[in-house]
Amino acid sequence: MGPLIQCRNIVKIHRGRGIDGAKRGFKAVDDVSFSIEKNGNFGLVGESGCGKTTLARAILYLDPPTSGKVLFDGVDLGSLRSRHLRAFRRRMQIVFQDPHSSLDPRMTIYDSLSEGLVNIGMDRAARTKKINRLLDLVGISGAMGSRFPHEFSTGQRQRIVIARALTMDPEFLVLDEPVSNLDVSIQAQVINLLLDIKEELSLTYLFISHDINLVAYMCDTVAVMYKGKIVEQEPTEELFANPRNEYTQTLLASIPGGAGRISGASTNIAKDGTMGNTASAVRELSKGHVVSNTTGRTGDKPDLTGGTR
Amino acid sequence: MNTTEPIITIENLRVEFTQERQKAFALRGIDIAFYKDEIHGLVGESGSGKTVTAMSIMGLLPKPAATILSGSIRYEGKELLSLSEDALRTYRGSKIAMVFQEPAKYLNPAFTVGEQIREMVMLHKGLNKHQAEMRARELLGLVGLGKDGRALGAYPHELSSGMKQRAMIAIAISCDPDFLIADEPTTSLDVTLQLQILKLLKILKKMKRMGMLFISHDLSVIREIADRVSVIYAGKIVESASVARLFEHQMHPYTRLLLLSIPDARHRGKKLATIAGQVLDATNDPQGCVFAPRCPLAKELCYRESPKLIAHEQGHTSACHFAEEAWDL
Ligand SMILES: Nc1ncnc2c1ncn2[C@@H]1O[C@H](COP(=O)(O)OP(=O)(O)OP(=O)(O)O)[C@@H](O)[C@H]1O
């Protein structure tokens, strides 16, 4: 079917003061390339601060990449003037982690969902019809449209945020930790909803999470991000059955209860959890199976052996 | 599973919060027993009463917002709820200690990690300066912060989140408590760090022969670390069993559904089981089963009568009228 999204050598440098107070640029995304097929469900997994959100915002041109290219349906987003870019942006939407901060507390649900539609000049009758249909799709009664965000539970709010992302009929949805803030018993409702609407509306997903179990359940391809780089990317089964990168192996080994739950995969993990400091080299082992040796991990290095006797 | 006497026994504990004249029923009568040498996992969704349970044991419930309506908490047979604040303070730290979800909030930013440990052991164990210094080094070594001695002189902000949590653990175990409470100690950590902390706690339990209450909202974490599990829902313990038994066979529909709703790569593309509706609001005080509004098996009896926590075979307890029936969920 061909790729909907192609990222080529994306680099994103955050300017300004870092957390350490230093005034230099910080390379949050470091030379990332991948493509997402139309109707694909692409998973991006990695620990906090590794650059997932930064990468997502760069792809959507909310914070354009410092260098590199994003092709959406074959069109280089960097080559577009702002008016054209805006038209393209409608075709891609993002759902963030925190449903509390992503809805305006002073606006009714109906008004929140109307905004984009008003901007494109849709009349009220058509708007109402569309909003009711979307709310219905996410399991919220249209009659509740006149209510404010605080009158909804966290799970309901996240469903409303999803409905809002769908108002512009996007083809591509970035889901940045969409269930991380939800209770266990509510997560499943939202995950099912996301799978349903993907099917029904033929959407393409970039699904971001730190939870490798969840990504493996949702996605057909998984990319593992570590310190700004994609260190390994492959079809889900392959990644679990045969992780090549040391960091991926550690990640799989860290799944509580072991990775055995996942497709009976056996992983060969560095026993003490430590990883070597190998020079970076990206290799393509077989088609679509890219692996890099980069880890160079510092900081919280597993350190149980030293002091626990 | 455990034939000795429990270290801590909680019976029919009911705790209520009053806020702006609204009453929130945080604990609706819970029963739970903790044993030496055993990690007891407490699992439940946010607001289910996990932290309130922990704070009740520690005697740290916020006053006057919280009221203990009834119940008892006994430590080796001694009633804690009737102790004076002074008497309680000697229990805290030396007999019962706690590791909090956000270590940053409980570490004192103005003192180095070493100073904080030294103060604890000089106060509670009567060690002199030199002994306290030795003890601090030993403890930091124990939690894996000993290698270069850097942590000893470090202020909390100089440590990464994983190191902070280790420092917090070192402080908590500094006075050799018999019982350690860990309230979601890994929830704010990345998975790779999480596993290290879980391993550390397991090793410490073995070495120190402590009893432990380990709180989490994540069943897979509980499965990894606990010996016994209790499931809490809306301020009620709904089920309790050994880890092996609970994951094999559930005797409460809530637990069963919770397990079925966990994503698993083997079932990619298939729908997850869901639990309809929302968690019972703490301001509600239903006459019957707290899970009834969401339970696919609920019958008229369930709304009328609150099920008691009843023991079945192998020390497996369940608070469901139909625990022994073979339901198909
Ligand atoms: N506006 C900014 N200015 C400076 N540094 C930033 C900025 N935004 C992010 N960073 C840094 O870039 C890195 C990547 O951040 P990012 O938010 O992309 O991480 P993430 O993978 O999404 O993490 P999480 O899982 O916690 O959401 C981090 O080190 C972060 O501190």
Ligand SMILES: Nc1ncnc2c1ncn2[C@@H]1O[C@H](COP(=O)(O)OP(=O)(O)O)[C@@H](O)[C@H]1O
């Ligand atoms: N300080 C407080 N004031 C009012 N209500 C509280 C307070 N602390 C906890 N509660 C209520 O008690 C119930 C249980 O809370 P808690 O034990 O913190 O849940 P969790 O299982 O997430 O740890 C909730 O309904 C919560 O709103």
Ligand code: SF4
């Ligand atoms: S007592 Fe009734 S409502 Fe409660 S869990 Fe059992 S079957 Fe469901």
Ligand SMILES: [Mg+2]
């Ligand atoms: Mg992020």
Ligand SMILES: [Mg+2]
């Ligand atoms: Mg809590």
